[in-house]
Amino acid sequence: MMNNYSSRRVVVLGAGGYAGQELLRLLASHPGFQLAAACSSGRAAGPQRLAEIAPGLAGVFRLRGEPEPPCLPISDEAVHEAQAELAFLATPHEVSLEWAPRLLAAGLRVVDLSGAFRFPVPETFERWYGMPHSAREWLAQAVYGWPEKNRGRLPGARLVANPGCYATAALTALWPLIEAQAIEPGGVICDAKSGASGAGKGLREDLHFVELSGNCKAYGLYTHRHTPEIALHAGMETEALTFTPHLLPLRRGLLATSYVRLRPGWDAAAVLDLYQRAYQDAPCVRIHSQGLPDLQMVTRTCFCDLGFRLHPSRPQATIVTCLDNLLKGAASQALENANLMCGYPQAAGLA
C-alpha cells in the first residue's frame, strides 16, 4: 500500500499549540508526508529541539529511525529552506491572516485551521471576529474543508479553511437534513459540550485546574463565532440557529446535541437512510443505527460518530454527534483535506 505514496514535504506553523502537536504526531507516521519543519509562532528566538515544544513526541522519530524535524521560529527563511509544498497553519486567525498570503505567494498550498478563511464574504468574518479581514483577495478561492460536503473541490484547492471543532460536529448532524429539506428551516438548536483543549493553551482563570475540575458552564450564548459558520455551511440562516457551547471538565472530546423539527413523512427509518447515504463515502463518519455514541468512543480517533432518536409522538428529532476536538475537530480533518489535495486516500495515515 505504501508504494503508491510519493513523499511530499510539509511544514506546520503553530507547532506548539494543542492542534499543532496533534498534527506533528499524525505526520510522524503518515505514509505520504514528510515533516520538513515545525514552526512555532511563539516565544523562542532561535531553533529549539522538538522535545521542548512537544515533549510527548520526544523519541517517536528516533523509534522510527528518522531524524527529528527542525523546530524554528516562523520566518520566510525557515519556510523557504524547508522546501515544502504544503503548509498547515495551526495558528490563531490573526497569524493566519498574515501568513497564509505569504505562503500562498511563495507557491505553497495551505490548510488553515483558524477561522480566517471560513466565510466567502469578509463582512461575516469582520462582524463575528471583530477585526478587519486583511486577506480578502484570497477568500474567493478558499475551499471550506469539510470533506463530507466538499470532497470534490479539494483536489485542486490551493487554500483550504479547515472547519471549527463545534462546526464539524454540528454540520455532521444538520447538513444532510437541511440538504434533503427534511426539517423546518427555523428553530434549530445545537447544545454543544467541549473539553478544555478546545480553548487552547493560553492561561486563563477559568481553565485553571482548580476552577474547571468539577465545573461545567455555558458560554458565548448567541455570540459564539461558530454560529455563522455552522449556519452558512449547513445551508440555513444564522438567526435560525441557536448554538450554545459548554465547557466540560475533560481534556479532549466534544459532543453536540442537536434538536430539529422534522417535516411530514420523515420517520426514523427515513432519517437513518438519509444519514447512511450522505456519509457512505465518508471514512471518518460512523453512523450508529442503534445506541448513541459517547466521547470514549471517539477521543483519540479520527471519527465523528452520530446517533439519533425521534420523539415518540411529535415530529422532532434529537441528534447526538461527537468527535475529538483536536482530531476530527482540527488536526486529523486537516490531514483528510491534505490527503485529498494530494490525491491520497482521504483517511491515509489516520488509522
Place this chain on the structure above:
Amino acid sequence: MMNNYSSRRVVVLGAGGYAGQELLRLLASHPGFQLAAACSSGRAAGPQRLAEIAPGLAGVFRLRGEPEPPCLPISDEAVHEAQAELAFLATPHEVSLEWAPRLLAAGLRVVDLSGAFRFPVPETFERWYGMPHSAREWLAQAVYGWPEKNRGRLPGARLVANPGCYATAALTALWPLIEAQAIEPGGVICDAKSGASGAGKGLREDLHFVELSGNCKAYGLYTHRHTPEIALHAGMETEALTFTPHLLPLRRGLLATSYVRLRPGWDAAAVLDLYQRAYQDAPCVRIHSQGLPDLQMVTRTCFCDLGFRLHPSRPQATIVTCLDNLLKGAASQALENANLMCGYPQAAGLA
C-alpha cells in the same frame, strides 16, 4: 435565633446512599431537628457504627459534643424506638412505596426523596416507572415538595414528595414562564447535564472511574422519568417537552440549559422582572441579572442559580439553571420542606 426552635426527632431511611449521607450531614448541624436514628435499607443485619456507612461523618458528632445516632437496619421496631415525628426516605421508589405507608400509619410525617409520590394520578407513575403503584390511597394528600411553588401547602402536609434533581433545575427555569404565559406552549427543550452521584451508589459499568473519566454521554432520550414530572409541575403537556439528560465526569452538580420561544412583548427586562418576582420569597434561588451561573457556584450549597440570555433578533430565550444534585436536588430541598412542615424558616440549618 436558636431559641425559637424546638428540637424535633427525625429518622433517615436510606442513610447509606449519597442523598442520605448529605441528609445526615445537614441534620448534624440543624438547630431544630435531632437525628434519632439512621436506618439503612441495605446489607447489614444488626446495628452499625455511623462511620461504617458514612465515614466522612465520623467525628462530626464528637466534635459537637453530641452522641452519634444509632445506625440500624430498617424495621418497624427501629422506627418505633426512635420516637420520631418525621421521617426522611432517601430510598429507591420501591422501598418508599413500602415504607411511606407504614410510617404514615404509625403517625410520622414523611418527606420522600424518591419518585413514588410525585404524580397525583397513579397511571403516570406506573407508565414511567414500569411497576404498579401499591400506595394509591396516599397519593391524594401527597404534596409535591418544590417550595418555590407549593410553599403554602407544606405546613399541613403529612406526606411530601421531594422533587427529582433534574426536575428542580428545569422547573426553576420553566415554571414562572409558563405560569405567566410568557412562552409558546409547544417546543420546550431542556438539555441537562449531571454529575455521577445523581445515578446513585450502585455499581455500573458506565460509572466505573475508567469509563466515565473523560467521558460525556446523552441517555434516556424521550424516556427519562423526570420528563412527565417536569411537564406536570411546570404546567405543560408532557409531549410538548423534550428533555435530554447527559452524564458528566464530575461527582456532583447539575446544569440545565432550557430553550423556549417567547410570546410577543417579552423582552429581557420583562423576563428578569418575572423571575425576580417569582423567586422573591425563595431563599435558595439566586437570579443572576448579569453573567451566567456555573457548577462551581452551586456545588456544596443549597442554592439553585439561574441566568438567561435572549436571542438578539428572534423571540427566543436560553435559560441556564444549576444546582447541587445532592443538595437543592435532594437533601437540602428535603430539609426546606421539613422546615416548612414544622414552622421553621425555610432555609433553617442550610447556611
Place this chain on the structure above:
Amino acid sequence: MMNNYSSRRVVVLGAGGYAGQELLRLLASHPGFQLAAACSSGRAAGPQRLAEIAPGLAGVFRLRGEPEPPCLPISDEAVHEAQAELAFLATPHEVSLEWAPRLLAAGLRVVDLSGAFRFPVPETFERWYGMPHSAREWLAQAVYGWPEKNRGRLPGARLVANPGCYATAALTALWPLIEAQAIEPGGVICDAKSGASGAGKGLREDLHFVELSGNCKAYGLYTHRHTPEIALHAGMETEALTFTPHLLPLRRGLLATSYVRLRPGWDAAAVLDLYQRAYQDAPCVRIHSQGLPDLQMVTRTCFCDLGFRLHPSRPQATIVTCLDNLLKGAASQALENANLMCGYPQAAGLA
C-alpha cells in the same frame, strides 16, 4: 453552648485566595468571631462586593440574616476602621512580612498562614525562601501554630505562624515517634501527594486543566520549603529528612506516606498506643486503629487522619496521614489557633 462566646471582630487579609475563601466560609458560621472586613491584597482599587472575590459565598450571609462584610483593598485605614482584635493573613510570605508588623504594632493579634514566621532563626527562612527577613524583631515571640504540640503556648500568643499543609501532615506522623525516641534519627522519608489548590490561584502552565488532568508529577526534590519546617518542628536534623511532594490531578486533599525505622521494642500495639496518647486531646486528629485513611475521608473536613502498618519482619513502619490542604492544612487550623488564642474550645466553629 453559644452563650459562652463573646463575639470578637476579626479581619482576613488575602480574602481572594483559596485559603482566604475557606476562612471566610468558616467565619461566616463561627459562633465567636465576627468578620469585620475581608481585604484582598490584589487587583481592585476600591471596595468590592464579596461575591466578586468569593462567588460561592454570595447569599450565605443573606441566608443567615446577616449583612455581608465589606471587601476592601488592604490598607491601614481599612484595618483601623474594622476595629478588629485579630487578623488572619492568608497572604504570600512577602505580604505577611510587610503586614504582620503593621498589624501587631496597631495592637491586633495575628495568625499568619504564610511561611514568614515559622522559623525562630531568620537565616533558615532566608536560605529556603531566598529573601531577607524584614521582620526579625517579631520572630522571638512567634508561636508555631500546630496546636497538637503547642496548645499550651497559644492562649498568650500575639503572633502565630500557622503551619504549612505538607508540614501538618508530616508532623502528625513523625512528631510523636521522634518525641518518644521510637525511631532511628536518620533516614526518615516522607513521600507526599497534594491536590492543585495547594499551589494557589496563580496561573501556571502546569496548573492548566489540560496539563494537570490525568497527570502526576514529583517536584521540589530536596529543595521544598516545607523540608526544614517539618524537620525543625518534628525535632530532627533537616538533612536527615527526605521530603518529596507530588502534584495530583485533584482540587483539594493531601496525603503523606512516611517511612521510618523503628527502634527495638516498638511493635504495632506500642505505636498505636503512642499515637492515641499523643493525640488524645486533639479534636481534629483521628487515629485509625484498623484500615488506612484516604482523601475522601478528610476533604472538606477539619481532620487530619492517621493510619499505619509495620513491616512483617523488619523494624520499619509506614504511616499514612491525610488532610484537606485548605482546611487542616490552612484555614481550619488557623481557626483552631485563633480559638485557643481567645479561650474558645479548640474546634469551635469547625464541626
Place this chain on the structure above:
Amino acid sequence: MMNNYSSRRVVVLGAGGYAGQELLRLLASHPGFQLAAACSSGRAAGPQRLAEIAPGLAGVFRLRGEPEPPCLPISDEAVHEAQAELAFLATPHEVSLEWAPRLLAAGLRVVDLSGAFRFPVPETFERWYGMPHSAREWLAQAVYGWPEKNRGRLPGARLVANPGCYATAALTALWPLIEAQAIEPGGVICDAKSGASGAGKGLREDLHFVELSGNCKAYGLYTHRHTPEIALHAGMETEALTFTPHLLPLRRGLLATSYVRLRPGWDAAAVLDLYQRAYQDAPCVRIHSQGLPDLQMVTRTCFCDLGFRLHPSRPQATIVTCLDNLLKGAASQALENANLMCGYPQAAGLA
C-alpha cells in the same frame, strides 16, 4: 522497512480487558503480526463483533482496508482454527494457569501478561497469590519478559512472563543500581502511584467514579504481589524492599518514586552514566539528564521515563520512573517481547 517482516498469525485471549484492548489496537497497525482471533474469557456464548468488546476499535480495521478479526469465546477449537503461532494471554492468573499449558501443548508460543509465570519457584507464587500453582512443569522455561534485562533470552523463548506494571517501573529504577552494587542492600523504598485502569475492568466500590474522583489512597502495604516480583528480578531480598502502591484519580499512568542509599563514590554523574549505559540498547526507556518525567510525557506511549536527584549532603538518591500502565506496563511491553521472540526489532510497531 516493511519488507523485512513476515506476517505471523497471533491470537489474543482476554481481548475484552483494558490490556487486551490495547493489544488489539497495537496489533491492528503492527507490520509483522496479523490478529487471527480475539478471544474473550468472559460472558458471551457465541461469536461477537469486535465493536462489542472494544468499541473504540470499530472502524479502525475498515479504515485500513482489512477485515475485522473474529471475536470468539475462548476454546481449543477457536485457537485451532486461528492457526496462530503465538498467543497473548491478557487474562487473570487463574485463566493463564489453565490456558498457557494448553496453548503451549498445541505448539503455540505464549506471552502471558498475568502473574502466573513470573517466579521460577512455585512456592513464591503460591504464598503471594494464595493458590496452588497448577502448571509447575512450565516454570523452568518461562523467561521473565523485561527486555531491558533479558533481551538475549527472548529469541528462543516459548513462554514469556510479561512483567507487572509496578514491577516494570520499579525495576527500571532499581536494577542497574543493584547490578552495579551502587546502593546499600537494605532499606530500598518504592512509593508508587497508579491510575485506575491498573485495577482492571471489574466493578468495585472504590473504583466507582464518585468514590475515586478527587480521592487518593494507599493500599496493599507490605502485601502487594508485585513486591516479591520487584525484589527477585532486581536482585535483592524481598524483605529489604518496602513497596507502597497508591491509587490515583486518573485513567492511565503509573509513577514510582524510589529511595535508595548510595554507596561511597556514587555521585550524580556516575549514576547518570550508569543509567545511560544500562539502557543504551533499550528503545523504550528514556533517561532524563535534566528535569524529571511526569505522566503526561508517557501516557499513550511505549516509554518508561527515568529521572533522579541526589541528596545534597547525604549518600541518598530519589529516582522517579513513570510509564503507561497499559502499554509499557502491559501491552506494548508484551509486543516488545513478541518482537524479540520473532526476530523483529524490539520496538517494531510501537512508534
